Amino acid sequence: xxxxxxxxxxxxxxxxxxxxxxxxxxxxxxxxxxxxxxxxxxxxxxxxxxxxxxxxxxxxxxxxxxxxxxxxxxxxxxxxxxxxxxxxxxxxxxxxxxxxxxxxxxxxxxxxxxxxxxxxxxxxxxxxxxxxxxxxxxxxxxxxxxxxxxxxxxxxxxxxxxxxxxxxxxxxxxxxxxxxxxxxxxxxxxxxxxxxxxxxxxxxxxxxxxxxxxxxxxxxxxxxxxxxxxxxxxxxxxxxxxxxxxxxxxxxxxxxxxxxxxxxxxxxxxxxxxxxxxxxxxxxxxx
Amino acid sequence: xxxxxxxxxxxxxxxxxxxxxxxxxxxxxxxxxxxxxxxxxxxxxxxxxxxxxxxxxxxxxxxxxxxxxxxxxxxxxxxxxxxxxxxxxxxxxxxxxxxxxxxxxxxxxxxxxxxxxxxxxxxxxxxxxxxxxxxxxxxxxxxxxxxxxxxxxxxxxxxxxxxxxxxxxxxxxxxxxxxxxxxxxxxxxxxxxxxxxxxxxxxxxxxxxxxxxxxxxxxxxxxxxxxxxxxxxxxxxxxxxxxxxxxxxxxxxxxxxxxxxxxxxxxxxxxxxxxxxxxxxxxxxxx
Numbered sequence: 137x138x139x140x141x142x143x144x145x146x147x148x149x150x151x152x153x154x155x156x157x158x159x160x161x162x163x164x165x166x167x168x169x170x171x172x173x174x175x176x177x178x179x180x181x182x183x184x185x186x187x188x189x190x191x192x193x194x195x196x197x198x199x200x201x202x203x204x205x206x207x208x209x210x211x212x213x214x215x216x217x218x219x220x221x222x223x224x225x226x227x228x229x230x231x232x233x234x235x236x237x238x239x240x241x242x243x244x245x246x247x248x249x250x251x252x253x254x255x256x257x258x259x260x261x262x263x264x265x266x267x268x269x270x271x272x273x274x275x276x277x278x279x280x281x282x283x284x285x286x287x288x289x290x291x292x293x294x295x296x297x298x299x300x301x302x303x304x305x306x307x308x309x310x311x312x313x314x315x316x317x318x319x320x321x322x323x324x325x326x327x328x329x330x331x332x333x334x335x336x337x338x339x340x341x342x343x344x345x346x347x348x349x350x351x352x353x354x355x356x357x358x359x360x361x362x363x364x365x366x367x368x369x370x371x372x373x374x375x376x377x378x379x380x381x382x383x384x385x386x387x388x389x390x391x392x393x394x395x396x397x398x399x400x401x402x403x404x405x406x407x408x409x410x411x412x413x414x415x416x417x418x419x420x421x422x423x
Numbered sequence: 424x425x426x427x428x429x430x431x432x433x434x435x436x437x438x439x440x441x442x443x444x445x446x447x448x449x450x451x452x453x454x455x456x457x458x459x460x461x462x463x464x465x466x467x468x469x470x471x472x473x474x475x476x477x478x479x480x481x482x483x484x485x486x487x488x489x490x491x492x493x494x495x496x497x498x499x500x501x502x503x504x505x506x507x508x509x510x511x512x513x514x515x516x517x518x519x520x521x522x523x524x525x526x527x528x529x530x531x532x533x534x535x536x537x538x539x540x541x542x543x544x545x546x547x548x549x550x551x552x553x554x555x556x557x558x559x560x561x562x563x564x565x566x567x568x569x570x571x572x573x574x575x576x577x578x579x580x581x582x583x584x585x586x587x588x589x590x591x592x593x594x595x596x597x598x599x600x601x602x603x604x605x606x607x608x609x610x611x612x613x614x615x616x617x618x619x620x621x622x623x624x625x626x627x628x629x630x631x632x633x634x635x636x637x638x639x640x641x642x643x644x645x646x647x648x649x650x651x652x653x654x655x656x657x658x659x660x661x662x663x664x665x666x667x668x669x670x671x672x673x674x675x676x677x678x679x680x681x682x683x684x685x686x687x688x689x690x691x692x693x694x695x696x697x698x699x700x701x702x703x704x705x706x707x708x709x710x
Contacts, residue, residue: 155654155685403442407442
């Protein structure tokens, strides 16, 4: 399916489209059934998508971000064009009038934490786990020139999303990596507050959204790539040591890189973006 | 001079600093004498600057931009790190309380057009030409590990700035390129309004700020690289045909590339950023 045909999709409105590294960076808006509101996402199709379906790499963003931040700042399109893979940049929460929110930057809009909320006032719209895993994935595979070979990555809260979604859906995702992910939210102030709000007091419900607990319980069929800056101002909240401990105990194939001097910013993500895109491309094209 | 020493400079305050592609992306604020206000700029130093002085590529930004847009969106640091050159991202105008402004996006703050204003209310602060050519250049050479080998590029209004500043200062700049530059502002609605406001009714004063007129009058000692998207929504205002005509008439060595499908956005700049940085690096290291 060629890019020109996408515009006519009845499922989505094309918000913007820009030529980028020989491919196309688009933004779409669509009605989400599971979030019961409009949702916006960015999609990069490399030049190779003009000739057939290409693998798809999901990039989940962090707290306060929309679909737009990584799309404009992470510089991943250059590498996606080189390797012939598509990129999708979902939003980080439902948004808009009638969607519950909170004054804090780390709860509510911009902070969906990729969970299916079960508590008021969140459950009506905050169904980001199902939105990613079921709805948006099906929408993309039906309407875009993307193959069934999917990888997933993300930054910070989005790294948490990438790891938890991959570990719980090993048949849907072939490769997983993360930039400075929140890996143990059930024991972090970036996690406990939100899991309590979205899921309630029964902490056994939280375990499905904790990458370290999930890896320990479920394992992972491939290797894992995680980059972390050692000058990250949020290191205490991310808890990379929790994931490292599970990886060691389980003998899980993984590459954890502590990068000297890097902080939590997009400068960190962009500095290692080429490595991650190549890493996914190798695994997505290999099968 | 090493990066650590920069923080102690009495001339500048360090606003932020991030590790980026093995080098350092910093933002500085300093008191500008020629603009009589505080000015902010971004500076990227590649890893090679830890071991000695490196060439410097100036990137001048377009209308509505600050020092920050290209720094976060153009993805040039990856290429600068690869080639061992520094990048400076100046602001596009003086700013702040007491600095004249206009409600229009294309006049006043964010729209300095890289001229020395001679008219009220602009002349007190709008001295962007001297700020770039004299003050900031001297400041950087005195306080940063940059050599005397300077190149200059820019986007849109910043492309206009790059071309006009280079053509008028061939001993200070060894290489020049531009992305979708305004090349004939004396005959464009992106130019006539601003030159009238900043310089007054005597159009003979405007000629010093028109790249096509300057190239015709002064020539240029090297070759010139200009990229332009053929889907640029502002093509009629940029007037690439005016520059092409002078280049043909003068037999000026130049590469003008009309890039199919690209618009005026940073996606266009980032798509060809690698080419421009390499092009400058080759010319700055060659001498």
